[in-house]
Amino acid sequence: MLLRPDGHPSSYGHLPDANVTLYNDCVHWCLPGPIDTWSDFLLQTLRMEKVRSYQERLHSSDRKMKF
Structure with a gap:
């Protein structure tokens, strides 16, 4: 640690x-310091991943409904 x-x-x-x-x-x-900055980077990455995952699921469900 x-x-x-x-x-x-x-x-x-x-x-x-x-x-x-x-x-x-x-x-x-x-x-603020290096540990706090890395925490901010990690939180932002997790937020972006959540949005990307949601958009992928939304897009994939749209494709399934159009067959």
């Missing part, structure tokens, strides 16, 4: 056995 060192510097952002001082810093939860 890839973790950004500044990504989530609270108790939730470290491995369970990590020896770190725990504090809550909600500002870092919203900062």
